[in-house]
Amino acid sequence: MKVLVTGGAGYIGSHAVKRLLAAGHKVVVLDNLFRGHREAVPQGVPLEEIDLRNTDAVTNTLTHHAIDCVMHFAALAYVGESVQQPLNYYDNNTGGTVGLLTAMRRAGVRRIVFSSTCATYGEPEKMPITEETPQRPINPYGWSKLFVERILLDEAAADAKFSFAALRYFNVAGSAEDGSIGEDHAPETHLIPVLLNAALGKVPKVTIFGQDYPTPDGTCVRDYIHVQDLADAHAIVMDALAPGDRRFYNLGIGRGHSVREVIDAAKKVTGVDFKVETGPRRPGDPPMLYANADKVHRELGWKAKLTDIHHVTETAWRWFKNHPNGYQSP
Numbered sequence: 523m524k525v526l527v528t529g530g531a532g533y534i535g536s537h538a539v540k541r542l543l544a545a546g547h548k549v550v551v552l553d554n555l556f557r558g559h560r561e562a563v564p565q566g567v568p569l570e571e572i573d574l575r576n577t578d579a580v581t582n583t584l585t586h587h588a589i590d591c592v593m594h595f596a597a598l599a600y601v602g603e604s605v606q607q608p609l610n611y612y613d614n615n616t617g618g619t620v621g622l623l624t625a626m627r628r629a630g631v632r633r634i635v636f637s638s639t640c641a642t643y644g645e646p647e648k649m650p651i652t653e654e655t656p657q658r659p660i661n662p663y664g665w666s667k668l669f670v671e672r673i674l675l676d677e678a679a680a681d682a683k684f685s686f687a688a689l690r691y692f693n694v695a696g697s698a699e700d701g702s703i704g705e706d707h708a709p710e711t712h713l714i715p716v717l718l719n720a721a722l723g724k725v726p727k728v729t730i731f732g733q734d735y736p737t738p739d740g741t742c743v744r745d746y747i748h749v750q751d752l753a754d755a756h757a758i759v760m761d762a763l764a765p766g767d768r769r770f771y772n773l774g775i776g777r778g779h780s781v782r783e784v785i786d787a788a789k790k791v792t793g794v795d796f797k798v799e800t801g802p803r804r805p806g807d808p809p810m811l812y813a814n815a816d817k818v819h820r821e822l823g824w825k826a827k828l829t830d831i832h833h834v835t836e837t838a839w840r841w842f843k844n845h846p847n848g849y850q851s852p
């Protein structure tokens with residue numbers, strides 16, 4: 523299949539590109555490089571440096587490369603930033619996807635796999651989170667993605683041959699096991715990279731936000747899914763999409779790790795006893811978030827394999843150790 527990967531120069535998109543190439547698909551990357559890296563796109567893979575909102579240019583790209591399916595990762599993805607700049611999030615994530623879907627309609631491309639998020643669920647009362655858990659986002663980032671889910675449903679209702687899957691990821695972590703690509707975000711807000719930056723001495727200390735949560739060790743619990751497992755899921759879901767399909771899946775490992783557990787893993791893997799301090803809770807941080815990912819297992823046979831937090835951290839460390847300045851490392 524010929525796949526357009528939007529956001530393919532970013533963290534998750536670049537791992538999906540690697541996975542698609544390994545499966546023999548042809549890939550084209552579309553990325554405005556606002557937060558992506560040219561170096562993350564393998565040689566030989568065309569990189570179309572285009573903004574999602576440039577509908578004419580996206581239409582031309584889809585037509586020119588005779589694209590069969592779109593994997594849509596391109597988005598802004600910082601919760602805090604979305605609270606400060608809500609309009610940017612709605613414009614880029616929601617408006618950008620409307621632009622992309624318009625281009626797909628014009629070019630006759632009717633299959634899309636969309637990066638949604640567990641942030642669409644907000645702060646659910648019951649764990650684990652299933653696909654039936656009510657979606658009540660608590661920030662503009664979550665809303666910008668939930669609106670896209672709604673728009674996809676409406677587009678599918680208007681075109682019987684249009685098919686989509688919205689994949690609601692939990693906390694994506696780790697790097698390609700061969701160390702070739704990895705996570706390079708600026709600013710970096712994800713827990714494992716922050717810990718690894720502390721181990722590299724790039725940040726003086728790590729702060730745990732709240733240690734009085736109703737969890738086994740008092741720190742927040744999250745579901746960390748390895749980026750390679752996530753990429754596998756995308757390939758499997760894409761292959762399964764038939765005209766008219768509307769699929770929603772949670773992608774997580776089905777259980778959580780506490781902040782303290784992840785810190786212990788990072789110290790063990792790196793061999794560095796970096797400084798950790800505790801601070802007050804952050805507003806909007808639920809004590810526990812973890813997925814029930816049985817639906818995708820039941821329907822498509824996908825299940826996370828790389829679930830050991832030490833191994834996940836080890837793969838991330840392989841990348842960080844060899845690329846202390848990300849893709850700009852010599």
Ligand SMILES: NC(=O)c1ccc[n+]([C@@H]2O[C@H](COP(=O)([O-])OP(=O)(O)OC[C@H]3O[C@@H](n4cnc5c(N)ncnc54)[C@H](O)[C@@H]3O)[C@@H](O)[C@H]2O)c1
Pocket residue numbers: 528529530531532533534535552553554555556557558559572573574575594595596597598599614618637638639640690691692693694695707
């Ligand atoms: N990282 C996570 O834990 C996580 C969890 C849930 C969902 N997601 C979703 O997964 C997707 C990928 O996340 P990531 O961590 O790889 O982010 P990332 O920032 O590394 O990658 C996103 C890419 O999209 C590009 N982009 C953004 N807006 C664009 C636009 N208007 N036009 C063209 N390109 C644009 C950026 O330049 C970047 O390369 C996002 O949609 C995000 O919301 C991520």
